[in-house]
Amino acid sequence: MSENGSPKDKQQFVEEFGSNSWFVEYLYEEYKENPGAVPDQWKKYFNGEITSGQIDQSPQTGSAAAVTAPAARQFPMPQPLPGDTTKALAGGAAKIIQNMESSLTIPTATSFRTIAVKILEENRILINSHLAKRKMGKVSFTHMIGWAVVQAAKFFPSMNNAYSEKDGKPVLITREHINLGLAIDIERKDGSRNLMVPNIKAAETMDFKKFFETYEDLVKRSRLGQIDPSEFMGTTLSLTNPGTLGTVTSVPRLMMGQGTIVATGAIQYPAEFVAMSAEAISNLGVSKVMQITSTYDHRIIQGAESGMFLRKISEMLMGEDDFYEIIFESLGVPQIPHKWQSDTVPGFNQSTVGYDEIAKQGRVRQMINMFRVRGHLIATTDPLGKNTTYHHELDPQFYQLTVWDLDRQFLTHDFGGYKTATLRKILDKLHKTYCENIGVEYMHIQSSDEKTWLQNKMEPVENKPNLDNATKKQIMQKLIEAENFEHFIHTKFIGHKRFSMEGLESTIPALDHLLTIAADNNVREIVLGMAHRGRLNVLTNIVGKSYDSILSEFEDIVDPDSTAGSGDVKYHLGAFNKVKTRFRKEIGVSIASNPAPNRPEWGTQTGSTSCLSSSTVTPPSQVRELLPKP
The missing domain is CATH 1.10.287.1150 (TPP helical domain)
Structure with missing residues (x-):
């Protein structure tokens, strides 16, 4: 930094952010063109109000401090052939080179493990089925693997430690929290791609739902360029997933300040089963597998610890330690997770069914x-x-x-x-x-x-009727009418007993649809019977009783056509009307008066229907044809 706190050149501030320096350089270019276009934290950093040390005092991933310079090269560098072109690598690209070369000073070793992912696959399907119903997003394999990495690191905290030097002497840094770095693939405006590695702070303190939400928020803001500088700092353990590109296994470089980097490969069937049909694989009980590696700082972590760390991850992904039960409880999934069991194939090697x-x-x-x-x-x-x-x-x-x-x-x-x-x-x-x-x-x-x-x-349509747009609009119209009626009555006649239909408004479009179907099948009249709840709404929006008539009953206005009124309360009354469906067909609709709260309606409506059948010219043998057969 210069004396006034502003950056002298790009190199001085990109050195502080390691593998994320390309992103800092990109933001700095935007800052120079339009300071208001970058987030506040970055603006303060670029104009010298804060330094990277003020952002986060924890050891910085990729810091140049305490890094031993790589030995001078003792071999000739390749030279361009005739017709080749050269381009100087600077800025973020140069910093990546520096990071990779400095990582060569870390004596690393790598452990490998193959994990069967059948239980991971099937439990993820159960989780996402639940989340889809509630429009709560989608859990990826990486979410669950990342969670397993964090939980396993709690069993083996040495995987989260770091090596450093003080006064020329080696020092072991024991971390208080697990700051899980996430390698996120970012496509730039020019089409080039780079990795950004922000981290989830104190990941071990979160339940799975909080971890999932934080992970998704971090990825979203990274791709929108809204990431905060503090979220790059202090990574203690990283996860990268080249398997999304089909890579089977990977040995990534370990950055300074970290103890371990975990890499996961593609989820697929073993190569010897690739040519088999899905039915054959199913009958054999073959699971897809995933390669997972742990690359660690061998100065402070031993091979046995790394191997046990991967074994714990494998055990969790296979369902041990109530791994999936905890995830299901956190997300509110109302099911029991699938468990790992030995497979038995009845009669697989028999010619007859057992x-x-x-x-x-x-x-x-x-x-x-x-x-x-x-x-x-x-x-x-x-x-x-x-x-x-x-x-x-x-x-x-x-x-x-x-x-x-x-x-x-x-x-x-x-x-x-x-x-x-x-x-x-x-x-x-x-x-x-x-x-x-x-x-x-x-x-x-x-x-x-x-x-x-x-x-x-x-069952064939899975209870999802295929309705055309006109029918959907009619359903919406009837829902609006039902809702507006209840809202008006509630607002206008506060405190009046009305037995509203609030919460059951779908009854109105359902009855309207039934009337349409009945009229299309040449039904002449429908007799309805119902209790108090929702009767006024049905009278208005199905039978067609006028608003004047309904509202006058709330105002206690006596019907001029009756002697001293009906003598009954408004939510007991019945009505009859000839209504037209949306296809302009006419059908009679009657709703009988409610006899009493403690008497069933069925007998009354059966009698009414029987009388209507007898009073028509329809022969008794065809009385049942008044309603369409199932």
């Missing part, structure tokens, strides 16, 4: 039936997303089905229109049909024909 395979097939059939019976118990029908419940009879593990069975074929007995399907596909369709935003309780119905009809309507 008892165990038949029994497993029967358990799949039992599970399908139980989702039809109990699926509504875990449906996400709470708009606040708080009904996160678990039911053991809806867990495949209850039926002795393991992760190895997920990609195997089973008979479905025509479930969802399939003759056979993998267990994964069966579970996915069961959850989407019975456990998402629509909860269906219908298996108590005595008529098997009616139950079959409902299943055939719901």
